[in-house]
Amino acid sequence: MYLLAHYFSAGKWWSTPTQYNQSMPYDFDAPVNRSNSDSIRWDRYAAGDVIPLWVADMDFQSPPCVLEALSQRVQHGVFGYTHAPDSLRHEIALYLAEQFSWEVDPEWIVILPSVVSGLYTAVRQLTNPGEHLIVPQPVYHHLRLACSEGPRPFTEIPLMLSHDRWVLPWQTLSQSCEVNTKLAMLCNPQNPGGTVYTKSELQQFAAFCEERDILICSDEIHAGLVLDSQIRHTPIASLSKSISMRTVTLMSLNKVFNFPGIGLAWAITENPHLRAAMQTDLHRTIADPGLLAYTATLAAMRGGESWRQSLLHYLRGNRDYVAARIKTMPPLRMAKMEASYLAWIDCSALNCADPHALFLGAGLALSPGAQFNAPQFVRLNFGTQRVILEQALDRMAAAIKTTNA
Numbered sequence: 404m405y406l407l408a409h410y411f412s413a414g415k416w417w418s419t420p421t422q423y424n425q426s427m428p429y430d431f432d433a434p435v436n437r438s439n440s441d442s443i444r445w446d447r448y449a450a451g452d453v454i455p456l457w458v459a460d461m462d463f464q465s466p467p468c469v470l471e472a473l474s475q476r477v478q479h480g481v482f483g484y485t486h487a488p489d490s491l492r493h494e495i496a497l498y499l500a501e502q503f504s505w506e507v508d509p510e511w512i513v514i515l516p517s518v519v520s521g522l523y524t525a526v527r528q529l530t531n532p533g534e535h536l537i538v539p540q541p542v543y544h545h546l547r548l549a550c551s552e553g554p555r556p557f558t559e560i561p562l563m564l565s566h567d568r569w570v571l572p573w574q575t576l577s578q579s580c581e582v583n584t585k586l587a588m589l590c591n592p593q594n595p596g597g598t599v600y601t602k603s604e605l606q607q608f609a610a611f612c613e614e615r616d617i618l619i620c621s622d623e624i625h626a627g628l629v630l631d632s633q634i635r636h637t638p639i640a641s642l643s644k645s646i647s648m649r650t651v652t653l654m655s656l657n658k659v660f661n662f663p664g665i666g667l668a669w670a671i672t673e674n675p676h677l678r679a680a681m682q683t684d685l686h687r688t689i690a691d692p693g694l695l696a697y698t699a700t701l702a703a704m705r706g707g708e709s710w711r712q713s714l715l716h717y718l719r720g721n722r723d724y725v726a727a728r729i730k731t732m733p734p735l736r737m738a739k740m741e742a743s744y745l746a747w748i749d750c751s752a753l754n755c756a757d758p759h760a761l762f763l764g765a766g767l768a769l770s771p772g773a774q775f776n777a778p779q780f781v782r783l784n785f786g787t788q789r790v791i792l793e794q795a796l797d798r799m800a801a802a803i804k805t806t807n808a
């Protein structure tokens with residue numbers, strides 16, 4: 404890969420150590436060469452001098468406890484049909500209690516291969532043809548695609564900026580509803596945007612759904628990536644028994660521990676009818692997770708916490724660095740980011756019809772805002788080594804200059 408080869412040969416990786424190294428037992432500045440690993444993010448632009456900060460995975464090895472567990476499982480050498488380990492749902496319940504003070508009965512948990520398959524199942528199985536859905540905009544594209552491919556009629560609810568956070572318009576949600584609105588899709592923490600909804604915001608949303616008898620499908624895959632220690636993730640289903648009974652929560656450790664290529668997720672719902680609906684496609688159109696996914700997920704839950712804390716520390720530094728650099732690039736704007744590693748950058752005041760193409764032309768591949776129905780934005784993945792981020796933002800700044808902003 405051109406970029407990595409360049410860093411290795413120039414010794415540049417080591418020439419700009421960050422302050423984050425000293426306080427951390429894990430070295431997130433360590434170079435990771437992803438060439439020849441069939442990485443979607445790195446392979447798309449491998450032929451050119453392009454820094455790829457688009458698809459949402461990180462350039463970090465998973466925690467040592469995960470690598471060791473996988474290695475032991477591979478040493479066993481037999482990979483036959485495998486059921487979920489007996490302790491898995493119990494350990495997920497313990498993990499949720501520990502992480503989010505959320506008491507879940509292991510019986511409520513449905514194991515899935517991915518959150519995306521859960522999104523499509525939720526739309527198809529929790530609603531009937533013709534029933535209406537609401538979905539935030541912008542949002543991770545599969546929430547919207549699950550609705551459109553359902554196919555189900557749906558209305559997108561534009562997020563708005565309030566106190567520099569992207570939030571749903573809590574007071575006017577009803578304007579997006581129809582008489583037959585059946586399901587509300589929620590993404591918390593929000594991707595893109597990075598908002599972690601507060602308990603009182605979630606209470607407003609929940610009250611609105613109760614009032615209109617709307618079910619909730621809450622994608623909480625980024626829950627373990629809350630960047631600031633004073634902010635806590637609240638699973639919407641943890642608010643009350645009645646909300647729990649109308650909610651399907653989708654979660655996974657794929658994002659946090661950086662093994663989405665192995666893949667395991669789960670749906671949680673206290674309501675037995677919703678649970679049966681979420682199980683409909685299992686072992687049919689939805690395959691079981693691969694056996695290594697069980698190994699990776701259990702290892703991360705049992706031993707990954709100190710690594711996760713170090714990761715958050717490093718990502719916080721990257722977030723602050725990106726925010727500071729964006730401030731020096733008017734008219735670009737970025738709101739406060741509370742979670743994850745996906746910076747949502749507003750280019751609408753830039754003299755440029757296609758910001759994604761502008762930055763690509765300068766050697767920086769970002770996710771186009773169009774993917775989230777917001778073409779005047781770009782999404783930048785800062786789950787990478789600081790030295791790569793520095794170069795990426797230099798390229799961004801150079802590109803801006805060409806627009807006479």
Ligand SMILES: Cc1ncc(COP(=O)(O)O)c(C=O)c1O
Nearest residue numbers: 459517518519543594624655663
């Ligand atoms: C909000 C959200 N949901 C789901 C996914 C994908 O989850 P999975 O890999 O488990 O299908 C992503 C990936 O970026 C995401 O951001």
